[in-house]
């Protein structure tokens with residue numbers, strides 16, 4: 508067991524929808540473009556999480572073969588989606604399995620549509636998460652959640668979805684204050700979100716699509 512003062516190592520669960528069903532709010536774009544963007548968002552999110560010094564491993568929950576192949580290439584592990592389950596049931600089930608495998612692990616659930624995520628933002632958020640039983644980071648809009656944390660001994664208790672910030676707070680999770688973390692909070696659902704992520708600085712996969720880098 509780590510001593511109380513040593514920072515925890517985290518396992519990050521990142522759910523990724525099947526690409527043909529993802530990012531429906533980017534509806535002004537043809538389906539192949541939406542698909543490529545959804546994949547690029549996930550790749551940039553997972554790459555930044557894997558580069559975070561507090562992250563022991565990243566587990567991507569997805570039924571999409573292209574997603575699985577891309578994130579495996581980065582060094583993440585993947586597990587299948589659960590047929591008919593919603594996002595919260597899926598995260599809960601993957602977290603329970605991880606706790607069986609590694610009982611002392613600290614767990615985090617990270618949405619995989621954060622193309623401007625920086626590893627140092629995630630590190631500060633996870634360090635703040637290590638101070639409380641359950642914590643969350645609100646999204647840029649202030650209504651949703653991008654990161655949910657649970658120290659060893661606590662369950663994630665995910666309540667992602669509409670108004671998840673309020674739902675996580677009402678469930679007893681603490682709002683984490685990791686300092687400036689605009690990329691961690693900038694989930695991309697709409698064209699305006701994508702523009703804002705571009706202003707912050709896109710990860711390489713998304714930048715290649717948006718700017719042709």
Ligand SMILES: Nc1nc2c(ncn2[C@@H]2O[C@H](COP(=O)(O)OP(=O)(O)OP(=O)(O)O)[C@@H](O)[C@H]2O)c(=O)[nH]1
Pocket residue numbers: 522523524525528529530531532533545568569570588592593594597618619620694696
């Ligand atoms: N594996 C899996 N991931 C999911 C599921 N629902 C949502 N996600 C992921 O959870 C994160 C947050 O979801 P949303 O922001 O709603 O993303 P989205 O569903 O692609 O976008 P919209 O179609 O605009 O709602 C993204 O990384 C999604 O890929 C699900 O049922 N299974």
Ligand SMILES: C=C(OP(=O)(O)O)C(=O)O
Pocket residue numbers: 618646650651652653666667668669671672694696
């Ligand atoms: C799932 C969530 O994301 P979004 O609101 O972007 O769908 C959430 O904020 O809980």
